Amino acid sequence: MHSIENKVALVTGGNKGIGFGIAEALVRNNVRVAITSRTQKAADEAVAQLNKIGKGEAIGIELDVRNVAAQQKVVSQVIKKWDRLDVLIANAGVGHFGSIETLSQEQWNETIDTNLTGVFNGVKAAIPELKKSQGYIITIASLAGTNFFEGGAAYNASKFGLVGFTQAIMLDLRKHGIKVSTVMPGSVATNFNGHQPSPQDAWKIQPEDIGQIVVDLLNMNPRTLPSKVEVRPSMPGK
Numbered sequence: 001m002h003s004i005e006n007k008v009a010l011v012t013g014g015n016k017g018i019g020f021g022i023a024e025a026l027v028r029n030n031v032r033v034a035i036t037s038r039t040q041k042a043a044d045e046a047v048a049q050l051n052k053i054g055k056g057e058a059i060g061i062e063l064d065v066r067n068v069a070a071q072q073k074v075v076s077q078v079i080k081k082w083d084r085l086d087v088l089i090a091n092a093g094v095g096h097f098g099s100i101e102t103l104s105q106e107q108w109n110e111t112i113d114t115n116l117t118g119v120f121n122g123v124k125a126a127i128p129e130l131k132k133s134q135g136y137i138i139t140i141a142s143l144a145g146t147n148f149f150e151g152g153a154a155y156n157a158s159k160f161g162l163v164g165f166t167q168a169i170m171l172d173l174r175k176h177g178i179k180v181s182t183v184m185p186g187s188v189a190t191n192f193n194g195h196q197p198s199p200q201d202a203w204k205i206q207p208e209d210i211g212q213i214v215v216d217l218l219n220m221n222p223r224t225l226p227s228k229v230e231v232r233p234s235m236p237g238k
Helices: 018-028 040-050 070-082 105-133 153-176 207-219
Strands: 008-011 032-037 056-062 087-090 136-140 179-185 226-230
Touching: 008 018, 008 070, 018 032, 018 040, 018 087, 018 136, 032 040, 032 070, 032 153, 040 056, 056 070, 056 105, 070 105, 087 105, 087 179, 087 226, 105 153, 136 207, 153 179, 153 226, 179 207
Parallel strands: 008 032, 008 087, 032 056, 087 136, 136 179, 179 226
Antiparallel strands: none
8 A cells, every 4th residue: 555644735625525524534644734725714723623633734725726826825835834745636616506597707707717727727836846746636526527417507517627627637747657536526415505514414425435535546556546536425315
């Protein structure tokens, strides 16, 4: 097994939901983790929880992934803190849902700019350091990246694009020793898009399950690359 202890990871949108589940799993495996959030307050609150685990170390940084310069600054802060970057988890995302007739230009722009261009910005900022460390990029897409649904024009477009983008850069970057995977979850029990998790969500995938998948990918032998991982609840929805 390939050890990830003492590696350094950057998780965008790591203050809640899937991102926090991933950050928590990494910290439990002695990884040093930088998480980002749109506000420093939210990042600090999440880091306080992560650092109670008592294994890996966590720091929090305010970031709007749509801002190219801000993404570059975050990578610089991680390097200043730990002198390396081994893993980028591009997780930050938003969801606006509704008929194309009611979907606004602002909702479209925010969805595409966050879920797709935001990942492009993060990857571009991280590549120089990941080349040095022979690192790993994992994007958090969705089954909505292959399965379209009514009211999903913006979200489907962003996630279809993200799946294609990730698979293409996997081919671009493996020659540099950088591994790239995309994880495509189905229904996850999070507060995404204003939903509040409840006992009725017990059938859904939990954020810690996605965290375990990420740890498993990072622990895999370097010669092996699961480039796309689809994950669904084991039982149908209730």
